Each structure stands twice: as structure tokens, then as C-alpha cells.
Amino acid sequence: MPTRPYLFYALTNSVCSKCLAKTEAKIIFRDGNVYLMKHCSFHGREEVLIADDIEYYKQCQEFIKPGDMPRRFNTAIERGCPYDCGLCPDHEQHSCLTLVEITDRCNLSCPICYADSGTEEFSSKDLQRRHRSLEQIEHMIENVVANEGEPDIVQISGGEPTIHPEFFQILDFAKSKPIKHLMINTNGMRIAIDREFCDRLSQYMPGIEVYLQFDSFEAAALKELRGADVRAIREQAIAHLNEFNISTTLVVTLKKGLNDGEIGKIIDYALQQKCVRGVTFQPIQAAGRLEGFDPTRDRYTLTEVRRAILQQSPHFQPKDLLPVPCHPDCLAMAYALKINGQVIPLTGLLDPTAFINVMPNSVVYEQNEELKQNIFKLFSTNHSPSSSATTLKQLLCCLPLVNVPTGLTYENIFRIMIVQFMDAFNLDVRSVKRSCIHIADPDGRIIPFDTYNMFYREGSQGYPLVAYRS
Numbered sequence: 480m481p482t483r484p485y486l487f488y489a490l491t492n493s494v495c496s497k498c499l500a501k502t503e504a505k506i507i508f509r510d511g512n513v514y515l516m517k518h519c520s521f522h523g524r525e526e527v528l529i530a531d532d533i534e535y536y537k538q539c540q541e542f543i544k545p546g547d548m549p550r551r552f553n554t555a556i557e558r559g560c561p562y563d564c565g566l567c568p569d570h571e572q573h574s575c576l577t578l579v580e581i582t583d584r585c586n587l588s589c590p591i592c593y594a595d596s597g598t599e600e601f602s603s604k605d606l607q608r609r610h611r612s613l614e615q616i617e618h619m620i621e622n623v624v625a626n627e628g629e630p631d632i633v634q635i636s637g638g639e640p641t642i643h644p645e646f647f648q649i650l651d652f653a654k655s656k657p658i659k660h661l662m663i664n665t666n667g668m669r670i671a672i673d674r675e676f677c678d679r680l681s682q683y684m685p686g687i688e689v690y691l692q693f694d695s696f697e698a699a700a701l702k703e704l705r706g707a708d709v710r711a712i713r714e715q716a717i718a719h720l721n722e723f724n725i726s727t728t729l730v731v732t733l734k735k736g737l738n739d740g741e742i743g744k745i746i747d748y749a750l751q752q753k754c755v756r757g758v759t760f761q762p763i764q765a766a767g768r769l770e771g772f773d774p775t776r777d778r779y780t781l782t783e784v785r786r787a788i789l790q791q792s793p794h795f796q797p798k799d800l801l802p803v804p805c806h807p808d809c810l811a812m813a814y815a816l817k818i819n820g821q822v823i824p825l826t827g828l829l830d831p832t833a834f835i836n837v838m839p840n841s842v843v844y845e846q847n848e849e850l851k852q853n854i855f856k857l858f859s860t861n862h863s864p865s866s867s868a869t870t871l872k873q874l875l876c877c878l879p880l881v882n883v884p885t886g887l888t889y890e891n892i893f894r895i896m897i898v899q900f901m902d903a904f905n906l907d908v909r910s911v912k913r914s915c916i917h918i919a920d921p922d923g924r925i926i927p928f929d930t931y932n933m934f935y936r937e938g939s940q941g942y943p944l945v946a947y948r949s
């Protein structure tokens with residue numbers, strides 16, 4: 480009797496990447512890899528690589544906790560996931576981080592841009608690129624607060640948010656709300672060329688962080704991703720951010736075979752910068768403008784990025800880079816301490832057996848509720864300056880055989896994060912229900928980033944589908 484050439488692991492739902500109709504999908508293991516296998520009755524079979532590490536993938540399925548709910552939901556369940564965003568009552572996780580896009584305009588026109596932003600007045604879909612009005616933006620921020628009460632992180636985004644003429648009024652408004660941590664998602668051009676702007680931005684510290692595009696040290700890679708050699712701009716932006724010591728996360732958009740060989744070098748560079756608190760690695764999501772990107776050939780999975788970090792950076796071991804319990808399939812994180820120029824992964828401070836004992840499924844872990852809560856807090860995306868320092872100290876205090884370093888502050892924190900967004904190719908409906916990175920839509924909805932770029936952003940592939948249906 481012939482045997483299947485793969486192991487059928489689980490059943491979920493997805494969509495056809497061509498027509499976005501909902502399909503059943505099998506998760507299968509084959510040759511050490513994990514694939515999503517789906518069948519559309521019009522467009523046939525499709526198979527997409529979703530992980531190259533079966534054990535880590537299985538660990539993610541167990542590294543979960545009951546979801547935290549928002550204070551309210553914004554839509555009803557009518558057509559089924561993913562067509563009811565959101566957040567609909569079927570969503571399993573509140574917003575750990577919400578993007579508020581304040582403009583469609585940008586001072587760059589990157590060949591890769593999920594928002595299809597740019598310098599021209601009209602997009603390729605003939606949509607006019609506009610700055611949102613202050614009134615619209617206040618409404619969006621108020622919606623986030625109404626959903627969350629005290630939102631963990633609100634990320635002011637775009638387009639390029641720093642070119643909005645009312646940028647500082649928007650920050651003032653956001654600062655007047657009970658938001659724990661504000662981030663500015665930027666390409667760094669304004670920060671680089673306008674020192675006074677940077678000085679004024681620094682007045683909003685603490686509780687504000689720059690999320691700085693930083694993809695490569697190579698001119699050719701930057702031209703492919705950003706359409707320009709922006710090395711000098713990045714260098715000057717970092718110089719200003721160091722000068723004013725504004726908390727910064729470097730954000731690396733990764734394309735397989737292009738800049739994935741620079742991961743270790745970027746981590747080393749980040750560790751040398753006073754202002755940098757961490758690096759986020761983000762494989763390209765197949766959405767928006769995708770010039771020169773083939774979603775099947777160039778796809779880069781979270782486990783591949785994790786493997787590359789471990790191969791290229793001597794600072795982190797496999798036990799350091801763990802799934803984030805909010806949304807383990809798509810988020811992974813490592814925490815380290817920067818103390819006196821040394822990098823100390825959190826786990827390096829601990830008796831290894833003690834750390835292994837607090838991992839999921841261990842008896843100790845299950846029995847120690849306080850320890851479990853602290854681990855979840857530490858590895859949640861809630862990391863405002865005050866909360867990180869506090870939870871880190873609490874964690875260290877909880878564990879035996881550890882001398883808690885005194886005087887730890889947010890400046891000693893260094894975190895590596897991998898953020899993978901799903902798209903029409905790798906969408907797993909079981910997983911997207913846990914997503915905790917959301918976008919505030921101007922109409923009042925709060926929508927997972929993954930589905931927003933697929934269906935709900937005006938001009939996106941699925942927009943006619945949901946617009947027609949609603």
C-alpha cells in the first residue's frame with residue numbers, strides 16, 4: 480500500500496492567492512519543512528512554504544496563552560473570517576500594537592511598499608495620496624483608546640509620518656491620551672536632514688520611540704528595496720538619534736538572497752549605538768507595491784530568519800529566541816542586556832537548568848503561576864520604558880541563583896524581534912485570529928495588519944471583494 484509522501488499535521492482555512500476565495504488548507508510536514516496546501520475550485524492547487532523548522536513550528540502551537548480581549552469589538556460576525564474585520568468578536572487577541580497611518584504621501588518611492596505610498600500625487604491605482612486631517616487622525620486615535628483603554632503601543636505611521644504638516648500637533652494629541660508607548664515609523668530622512676526636528680522630537684521622551692527603516696549597508700540592496708542609495712541618510716539619522724538619545728528600533732525589511740546575509744552585521748552595528756534598543760526583522764509581505772519581488776521565489780519565513788540570526792550572531796542561542804505567546808506563529812523575540820558595552824542574553828544570566836524549567840510544558844513552569852505570568856509579560860510586545868525595566872527585574876528576582884543587577888534601565892534593554900505578516904499566499908485563518916498588530920482604519924474599524932493589506936486597504940487586491948460585500 481503506498482504511503483503519502485508527507486505527514487498531514489493539521490487542518491485550517493486560507494484563501495486562494497489569485498481570487499481570495501476562502502479555501503480549506505492542510506498543514507503538512509515534508510522533508511523537514513512545513514507547507515500550507517490548499518485547493519481553489521477555480522484556480523487549482525497551491526502549496527506554500529510556511530516554516531523550515533518543524534520542531535520550532537510545533538513549539539509555537541504550544542507556546543500560547545488565553546487571549547486578552549479588547550474593551551469592545553467593532554464589527555459583527557457575518558461572513559466569516561477573514562471577511563469580517565474588525566475587530567469582530569471572533570478575534571482572539573487585543574491590539575498589542577496599533578498603527579495609525581496619518582498620510583499616504585512619502586518622500587521616498589520604494590519599489591517595495593505595502594502601503595503603495597510615494598512621492599507622486601497619485602498611486603498606481605489612481606488613488607490620490609493625501610495627508611489625513613487632524614480631525615480624522617484624532618478620531619482614529621480615539622478609536623484605539625476606546626478599544627484598548629490604555630493602549631500598549633500606538634505607532635504613528637504612513638506613508639512618511641514626519642512630513643505631515645501637523646506632525647507635532649498629532650504627537651501632542653496622542654500624548655494627551657493614556658497610551659503607554661508611542662512609536663514613529665519612519666524612513667529617517669527628516670530626522671537626518673533636520674536636526675531641529677530631532678531636537679523637538681526628543682522633548683517627547685520618555686515614552687516615545689523611533690522605528691527606523693534600516694535594511695542594509697549595501698548601495699545595491701538599498702536601491703532594490705528603497706529605490707535610492709540612502710546610506711548617508713541612515714548614518715546621519717543615527718547620528719542625530721544618538722545625539723539626543725532617542726530610543727530607536729532598527730527595522731530591517733528582509734528579502735531572501737538580497738540582504739539576508741547582513742543580519743549579523745546589522746545586530747553588531749545596533750549594539751554599538753547608544754540610542755538603539757533593538758532590531759526588528761520583517762520579511763517582505765506580498766502586498767502593496769512589490770516591484771522585483773516574486774512571492775513564491777523570494778518568500779522568507781520566520782524560521783529561516785531565526786536560523787539566519789542564530790548562524791550570523793554569536794550573541795544568541797536557540798533557547799534565547801522564542802515565540803511570543805500573543806501570536807507565536809508570527810512573532811519571535813530575544814531579550815538581552817547591554818551592560819558596560821557587553822551583550823548578555825537574558826538566558827545567559829540564568830542557571831540554564833532554571834531557564835529550561837520555565838519553558839512551556841515543564842512541570843515547574845506549569846506549577847509556578849507567578850513565574851509563568853512574568854515570562855509572558857517579558858515576552859509580550861508590551862515593552863514601554865517603565866514596564867520593561869519593571870518586568871525584567873521582577874523576572875530576575877523570581878529565579879533562583881541570579882544576582883539581580885542594580886540600576887537597570889530601559890537603556891540596558893536590547894531586543895531582537897522577528898515579525899512575519901501573513902499575505903494571500905501563507906494566510907492561516909487559525910493563526911490570523913491571534914494577530915495583535917493592527918491598523919486603525921479611518922472608518923473606525925481596527926483591522927489586523929495582515930488582512931488589512933490583503934482586503935481592507937483601498938486599492939488592495941481584495942478591496943473590491945470586501946467593499947462589494949459590505
Ligand code: SF4
Nearest residue numbers: 560563564565567570
Ligand atoms: S481576522 Fe479577526 S477580526 Fe478579522 S474576521 Fe477574522 S476573527 Fe474577525
Ligand code: SF4
Nearest residue numbers: 585589592596638666
Ligand atoms: S516603504 Fe515607507 S519609505 Fe518607502 S515609500 Fe512606503 S512609506 Fe515611504
